[in-house]
Amino acid sequence: MxxxxxxxxxxxxxRKPFYTFISLFGISFTLMILMVLTSLFDAGLGKNQPLTKRDYLVVSPYAERSRTEPDTMLVIDTLTLAGGEVRYDTTEEIAQNVVSNSIGPMSYRFIMDNLVDLESAERVAIYSDGDFTDGFIDGRKFTFSSYYTNADYWRVLDFDFLYGAPFNEADIEAAAQKVVLTDKAARIYFGELGPDLIGREMALGRRTFTVAGIVSRPLADSPMFGGDIYLPVTTADARALASNEIDGGFSAIFEATSPRGRQAIKDEIEFISQNFQFPPESDYNGLRVSSATVIEGYAMATVQEQDPQKALRVLFIPLSILVLLFVALPLINLINLNVSRVFERRSEIGVRKAFGAEPRDILYQFIFENLVITVIGGAIGLLLAILLISYVNANDLLGITRLSLSYQVVFYYLLVILLFGLLSGLLPAYRVSRTNVAAALRG
Amino acid sequence: MIQLSNISKSYRTDTIETLALQHLNLTVPAGEFLSIMGPSGCGKSTLLNIMGLIDEPSEGQVVLAGQEVTHYNGRRMARFRNEQLGFIFQSFHLINDLSVVDNVELPLLYRKVGSKERKRRSLDALEHVGLSNRAYHFPNQLSGGQKQRVAIARAIVGRPNILLADEPTGNLDSHMGDEIMQILLRLNQDLGTTIVMVTHDERMARKTHRLVRLSDGERVS
Structure with a gap:
């Protein structure tokens, strides 16, 4: 059968090369774009290293300090003149008005004093970003984006260590001058990559660090792990470490014991924020330490919105509609082509039915035929996507972001192909399965 | 056996009602080769379609092989057509994209018959019509007579009791028409298949057991 x-x-x-070409073109092109898009999202949001624990993490990139003052408004409701005397009724409203606020990463001390001992968090990663450090070798200078991190940073984020190991608690305690760098940074600085780089020295700023580990560069850029080099937090500028201010250069990532445990962490951070006691001389009297899941954090950073739920809506609703439209157009086109194609085969359908085919046999046949063309189109689309992705990666067209074809992406792709085939075949097949035999055989 | 009692068929368009068949009675005993003649539009094909369960009468009763089939649902009708009936059409209605043997096995696709068995029976049927050497050709590589022989092989591959032929020689020259007629006569004789044939050709009709004439949807003989 x-x-x-x-x-x-x-x-x-x-038999119909032109029709086939149009169909295949539509299918493969659409699927290719979908695949690249999925791959792009997977690079940024997928559970790839170092974000394998993505669903266990709560990110706190910054804290917002604000000053709220009561604002009194006196409204005169009625004014009456009685016996030469003016009388009036008033309403008094007292509102809390934010008069000033300031948002930014936190100080190391603030995080250590307030956030590292959350009961609901398994461990806390602390990192600073945005620093640049000059590296010197053979009279040449390279500028590296540098991160200062604690030891748990390497447990919360599971980087792919090509060689060596991260620095540990003892190294942090001793402010050991060790460095972890990406494979790309290693190639730039040493001009090579290999296990013998471990233990080599790097001149960074005015100090010399020993290479402890080399990690492969993550797929996508992220404020959480955008560094070329990573240094023990205790080797950072002493004044920054000692600062008593709330704001500074550091952020935190909390790891929960389970995905559901993330809410407890968020609640605890909220509690700490609300009960925070500002010193009397402070300019501020309100604190909100941000807390979001990785995906919320991504949306917040992408659309520059501080409310996680709103950020998700602003980012994903228009995006979903766009993708839906993008898929719908070739789908409708394919349905249209299919309808005219199957009606050319009325006589065949008439004969099949005369010889005992039931409507569902005809339905299955035409859906199957449509799946065949979709699968062929899908295969071409996959090939095109692989070519496009390797072209994008080879030329760094998306900056730091590199696309990959993970199992998940391919799995979703197969699902989309099946859905596409079923959807575009169903309506024409259904209509043709109800063909009247006598009429089909006459015509 | 085919038994049609009081069969009427009308087609209704927006304004007019056309009566294709009027209170027609016809009995075809098992094993008979019957031909139906009449001018164009007299309802011959409609009658054949009603016997073949691909059209429903507006009125009356159809009994085929002892079963009252008039009110069968679509599924039972499809099953009945598949097992009991074979069709031969004037314009052959072969599927051009399939090889001869794949065309012939079509009725068996809708039964639970394994692919080897299907092929064996299709080749048998082709041998019966003298075309086994063309099994892997395609319809457009065949002459009209050969195409009709493939169509006959397809009609008999499922061993139906009743064969319904709608002007099977209508598109063929007289020589090829004779050949086809010989095959049909042999099927009727050797296998005892009941055959109902609609034809315009008096000469062909005379070779069958009985001739029924229709005019304006009514039997005239």
């Missing part, structure tokens, strides 16, 4: 359908499907495709 399937053999018969398959033979027929392939014959039909070969």
């Amino acid at each position: 399937l053999h018969n359908y398959l033979t027929l499907a392939l014959k039909v495709l070969r």
Whole structure:
């Protein structure tokens, strides 16, 4: 049966090369774009290293300090003149007005004093970003984006260590001058990559660090792990470490014991924010330490919105609609082509029914035929996507972000192909399965 | 056996009602080769379609092989057509994209018959019509007579009791028409298949057991 359908499907495709070309073009092009888009999202948001624990993490990139003052408004409701005397009724409203606020990363001390001992967090990663450090070798200078991190940073984020190991608590305690760098940074600085780089020295700023580990560069850029080099937090500028201010250069990532545990962390951070006691001389009297899941954090950073739920809506609703439209157009086109194609085969359908085919046999046959063309289109689309992705990666067209074809992406892709095939085949097949036999055989 | 009692068929368009068949009674005993003649538009094909369960009468009763089939649902009708009936059409209605043998096995696709068995029976049927050497050709590589022989092989591959032929020689020259007629006569004789044939050709009709004439939807003989 399937053999018969398959033979027929392939014959039909070969008989109408132009129709086949249009269909295949539509399918493969759409699927290719979808695949690249999925891959782009997967690079930024997928559970790839170092974000394998993505669903366990709560990110706190910054804290917002604000000053709120009561604002009194006196409204005169009625004014009456009685016996030469003016009388009036008033309403008094007292509102809390934010008069000033300031948002930014936190100081190391603030995080250490207030946030590292959350009961609901398994561990806390602390990191600073945005620093640049000059590296010197053989009279040449390279500027590296540098991160200062604690030891748990390497447990919360599971970087792919190509060689060596991260620095540990003892190194932090001793402010050991060790460095972890990406494979790209290693190639730039040493001009090579290999296990013998471990233990080599790097001149960074005015100090010399020993290479402790080399990690492969993450797929996508992220404020959480955008560094070329990573140094123990205790080797950072002493004044920055000692600062008593709330704001500074550091952020935190909390790891929960389970994905559901993230809410407890958020609640605890909220509690700490609300009960924070400002010193009397402070300019501020309100604190909100941000807390969001990784995906919320991504949306917040992308659309520059501080409310996680709103950020998700602003980012994903228009995006979903766009993707839906993008898929719908070729889908409708394909349905249209299919309708006219199957009606050319009325006589065949008439004969099949005369010889005992039931409507569902006809339905299955035409859906199957449509799946054949979609699968062929899908295969071409996959090939095109692989070519496009390797081209994008080879030329760094998306900056730091590199696209990859993970199992997940390919899995979603297969799902989309199946759905596409079923959807575009269903309506024409249904209509044709209800063909009147006598009429089909006459015409 | 085919038994049609009091069969009427009308087609209704927006304004007019056309009566294709009027209170027609016809009995075809098992094993008979019957031909139906009449001018164009007299309802011959409609009658054949009603016997073949691909059209429903507006009125009357159809009994085929002892079963009252008039009110069968679509599924039972499809099953019945598949197992009991074979069709031969004037314009052959072969599927051009399939090889001869794949065309012939079509009725068996809708039964639970394994692919080897399907092929064996299709080749048998082709041998019966003298075309086994063309099994892997395609319809457009065949002459009209050969195409009709493939169509006959397809009609008999499922061993139906009743064969319904709608002007099977209508598109063929007289020589090829004779050949086809010989095959049909042999099927009727050797296998005892009941055959109902609609034809315009008096000469062909005379070779069958009985001739029924229709005019304006009514039997005239």
